[in-house]
Structures are given as structure tokens and as C-alpha cells.
Amino acid sequence: MRAVKINLYYIYTILTITGLLAGGCKSAKVPLAATPFAPLHERLPPLETAADPGPLALSDGILPEDPLRLLTNELQRNLAEPTDSATYGYVRLVITQAAERRLNRGLQALQMTLLLTPTFLGVPLETYQTDLTAELQISDAQGHLLGTYAGKGRGRARVAMYHGYAQKNAPRLADVLALRDALAHIRPQLDTAAARLRPLLLAHPVDNPTLPTTAARGRR
Numbered sequence: 001m002r003a004v005k006i007n008l009y010y011i012y013t014i015l016t017i018t019g020l021l022a023g024g025c026k027s028a029k030v031p032l033a034a035t036p037f038a039p040l041h042e043r044l045p046p047l048e049t050a051a052d053p054g055p056l057a058l059s060d061g062i063l064p065e066d067p068l069r070l071l072t073n074e075l076q077r078n079l080a081e082p083t084d085s086a087t088y089g090y091v092r093l094v095i096t097q098a099a100e101r102r103l104n105r106g107l108q109a110l111q112m113t114l115l116l117t118p119t120f121l122g123v124p125l126e127t128y129q130t131d132l133t134a135e136l137q138i139s140d141a142q143g144h145l146l147g148t149y150a151g152k153g154r155g156r157a158r159v160a161m162y163h164g165y166a167q168k169n170a171p172r173l174a175d176v177l178a179l180r181d182a183l184a185h186i187r188p189q190l191d192t193a194a195a196r197l198r199p200l201l202l203a204h205p206v207d208n209p210t211l212p213t214t215a216a217r218g219r220r
Contacts, residue, residue, distance in 0.1 A: 035073040035180070038187060042194045045201050046083030047091045047138075049075060054095040056132060056179075061100075061171025067093055067179060071136075074183050079190060089146070089201040090139040095179070096150075097133040100171070102126055125159045128170045130178035136186050138197055141204040146197055149189040153182030 051067040071093040076082070079091075103126060135150045155177025157170040165173055190197075 035070070035077050036184070037077055038184075039078045040187070040191045040194050042191075042198060044080045044091075044138075044190070044194055044197060045088040046086065047075065047080055047089050047201070048087050048206060049091055049093075051093040052095065055098040056095045056175060059098065059100060059130075059171065059175050061128070061130075061173070062175035062179075063172065066172070066176055067095065070176065070179055070183065074187075078187060087206045088204070089141055089206065090137075090143070092137040092139070094135045094137060095132055096135055097131075098175075098178075099131045100174070101129045101131075103129055125167075127159070128157045128174040130155045130174040132175075132178045132182060134179060134182040134186070136183075136190070138190075138201075140200055141206045146200055147193055149186045149193070151182040151185030151189075153178040153180065153185065155179070155181060 049068060049071050051071050053062070053064070053067050056062055056067070057064070071091070075091065131152070131154050133150060133152050135148050137148050138146045140146055155174040157165050157173040157177065159165060159167050159170050
């Protein structure tokens, strides 16, 4: 009988965790969609975009379309001028390194025994952390690489009640925040380089809007 009570206790605890994490957490929609407004002093001309997730493609969190969407948002909001049709080069996002960790997982067993009381007091069940390095490769219309700019980023997403995110959303949010952080570190480099890049890009428009092989290979 005691064994049955213990089993029921853990079943109720697991069901409680599932219900709380599904319905009582922050929404990840706003952080995933938001891009900070920090435009370059001199924007680049309109560019064709491409993204290579590299090792981040193995992540359980990020969606295949997220890197390109983040790059496009960053380009439209901060880096390049608006475009109607003409483009003057290429920008390629390449994620060269990525590492993911799950922090504080040891606290979950303790929280289960305490019926999740700590999570109501601000203690997360666990935290997803992503560290990555990303590059932006800028090429002209002929596919000549004009510059490569790299930045490191870190993203963290806590799994917790009310002040955290649901288990299913946290891995993706950590990946997205890390990539956005890397882009934020790249932005000042482009701000410095824009005066040099702009005339080189404006020299020729892109005739065929596809990423050239030279640009796709990236840094040599």
C-alpha cells in the first residue's frame, strides 16, 4: 500500500509540473519576434540574404527558418536600406560554433519533493544556455568577399512558473537569444566598416539574385 501511495505521489507531482509548465509560464513569442532598434550611422545598400546554421542545426530548439529570419530582421531594422527590387551584394550568416547546456538540473528532484514550492519563490526548474560564434560575410555582386565580421553570443532561458518559460519553448529561446546577442556584437564592426563597404557594394547591382559560390564558401 505504501508503494502505491509513493507512486501516486510522484504521478501527481509530474502531472503538476506538466500542467504548470504548459500553462503558467511566459510566452516566448515576443522575445522571439523582437529585434532591438540600433541602426548603423550609415546603412549598407540592400543585400541578398542567406544563412548557414552550422552546428546549431543539430539543436533541439532552433527552427530551420530562425537564423535567416533573425538575419532578415536585423538587416531591415538596423543594417541596410529598404529595397524595392534592386540589391547590391550579399550578406551570409554563418554559425561557426555552438554549445548548449542545461543548468541546475539537479534542483528538479528537490523541487519535485517540495511540490514545486521553490519555483513559486523564483527558483527555476532548470536553465537552458546556448553559447555560439556567428559570422556575417559581406560580398559584392560578383561574389568577391569584402569582409567577414564575427561575434560571440550567449542566450539563457529559465524553465519556471510565471517568471520563466515552458520546457518546450526554452531551448529555442536560448538559441535565438544567443544568435541575437552575436549579431549585436557584430553590429558595431559593421558600423565602422560601412563607409568602406558602401561604395564597393554600390558599384554594381546584383543581376541574378542568387548567392554566388564564392560568397557561399565564405572566408578563404
